[in-house]
Each structure stands twice: as structure tokens, then as C-alpha cells.
Amino acid sequence: MTAPRVDDVPGVVVLVSGSGTLLQALIDAAADDAYGVRIAAVGADRDGIEALARAERAAIPTFVCRVADFATREEWDAALADRVAEHAPDLVVSAGFLKLVGVSFLARFGGRYVNSHNALLPAFPGMHGPRDALAYGVKVTGATLFLVDEGVDTGAIVAQCVVPVDADDTVDTLTERIKQAERPQLVDVVGRMVRQGFTVLNRKVLIP
Incomplete structure (x- = not known):
């Protein structure tokens, strides 16, 4: 069977700000043709971060859009939208991206x-x-995948996974255990959203 052309494989743009462990989970998944989703580009709000290095090692196009390079936050927001749009993504994924996007x-x-x-x-x-x-x-706590809206973490919830809180947990140990649950959830649900599509009805996100 002939492998699909890259243009025929739906793509995502992943936005990052740090070490890129969530990004790496997506990179590893997308390396398997059976996943059916490609990472079209990785964008960052700063230079010199490990997440960009991860993308470059995987031969994924990257771009940097720094707030400091623009006169206003609104100009940065519009420029970020332009850079993402260049790659025509089916979905945009924030994987540890530490900037709030705006109206544009x-x-x-x-x-x-x-x-x-x-x-x-x-x-x-x-x-x-x-x-x-x-x-x-x-x-218990856990991880939530949600559609971003104008608020701070207020968008419609796509998926959640639960992580028990141990009596001797520290912020670091709990954070790491959440990441271990968060990564497979992100890979699975993003893949299904892109491959199968989704609808939103009264804050309920439905994936066929």
C-alpha cells in the first residue's frame, strides 16, 4: 500500500514555552504512520528552549514569536496567528505554552x-x-484537555484523567505524576479530534 502524501495527512501546530515533554509525546506518536496526524510546525514564545531543540531533532519546522519584539500585545497576538496560519493546521495544541492568546x-x-x-x-x-x-x-487531581476561549482555563472540557494525591506528595512529585497521565491523554485525544473531527454542543465536546 502506498504511504499517504504529507499534504494528505492532517496536521497540527504545537505551541511551547519550555522543555517540551508533552511535545515529545506527540512527536513520538506522529512518527508512526498509523497515528494519522503530522506535526506541521512547532511555535514558541522564546528562543533557546529544549522544546524547539526536540522539534529540530525531529526535522519539524519551528518558529519563534516573542512578545518583546512587538509594540503591543495585540500586535504579537495577530503575528502569532499569522505564523500559525502559514502551516494551515487542522488543530492548534498548547503544550506548555505560557502565553494567553487574544482576540486576533x-x-x-x-x-x-x-x-x-x-x-x-x-x-x-x-x-x-x-x-x-x-x-x-x-x-485526587489530574489533567484536563480543553478548548481555549477568552477566559483563563474556562473553555469547554474535551477530556480529563484522574491522578490520586498521596499523603507525602510534594509539588514536584505530584506534577510529575500528572504529566505521566497527561501525556497519553493528550496523544490519544488530539489524535482522535484531528482524525475523526468533533463538535461542541452546550459545552459538551463530542468526538464521534
Whole structure:
């Protein structure tokens, strides 16, 4: 059987800011033709990060769009949308991307932009999900994949996985265990969203 042309394989753009462990899970999955999704490009908000190095080692196109290079946050947001659009993605994935996108970006990719958060939303939104979960004393936490909207971690939930909180957990140990559950969820659900499509009805995200 003839392998599909690259143009025939649906693609995603992955946005990153740090070490890229979530990105690596997607890279590893996409290396198998059976996954049926390619990583069209990896974009970052800063230079010199390991996530970009991971993409380059996998021969994936990369780009950097730094807030500091623009006069306003709105100009950066529009430029980021332009850079992503160059790769015509079927879905945009935030994999540890530490910048909030704005009106211009959401006008073009709203409903097609997903983020993975290290807590069970709507509990513990923001930058410190594991820390806040520990401080509150919950017995379970986890990871949430959701569609990004104008709020902070307020979009429609696509998938969640549960991680028990151990009595001797620290922020570091809990964060690492969440990542271990978060990575396969991201790979599985992103793959199904891209291959099978999805609909949103009254905040319920439905994948056929």
C-alpha cells in the first residue's frame, strides 16, 4: 500500500514555552504512520528552549514569536496567528505554552485551539494547578484537555484523567505524576479530534 502524501495527512501546530515533554509525546506518536496526524510546525514564545531543540531533532519546522519584539500585545497576538496560519493546521495544541492568546488569535483558531492543564478544571485554574491542589488538600487531581476561549482555563472540557494525591506528595512529585497521565491523554485525544473531527454542543465536546 502506498504511504499517504504529507499534504494528505492532517496536521497540527504545537505551541511551547519550555522543555517540551508533552511535545515529545506527540512527536513520538506522529512518527508512526498509523497515528494519522503530522506535526506541521512547532511555535514558541522564546528562543533557546529544549522544546524547539526536540522539534529540530525531529526535522519539524519551528518558529519563534516573542512578545518583546512587538509594540503591543495585540500586535504579537495577530503575528502569532499569522505564523500559525502559514502551516494551515487542522488543530492548534498548547503544550506548555505560557502565553494567553487574544482576540486576533481566537478569531482565527477559536474552537480549534486546545490546551492541556495540570488540574481537574474548573478547580485550580492558572499557573500553579498542582501546588494549589496540594494546598487545598484534595485527594485526587489530574489533567484536563480543553478548548481555549477568552477566559483563563474556562473553555469547554474535551477530556480529563484522574491522578490520586498521596499523603507525602510534594509539588514536584505530584506534577510529575500528572504529566505521566497527561501525556497519553493528550496523544490519544488530539489524535482522535484531528482524525475523526468533533463538535461542541452546550459545552459538551463530542468526538464521534
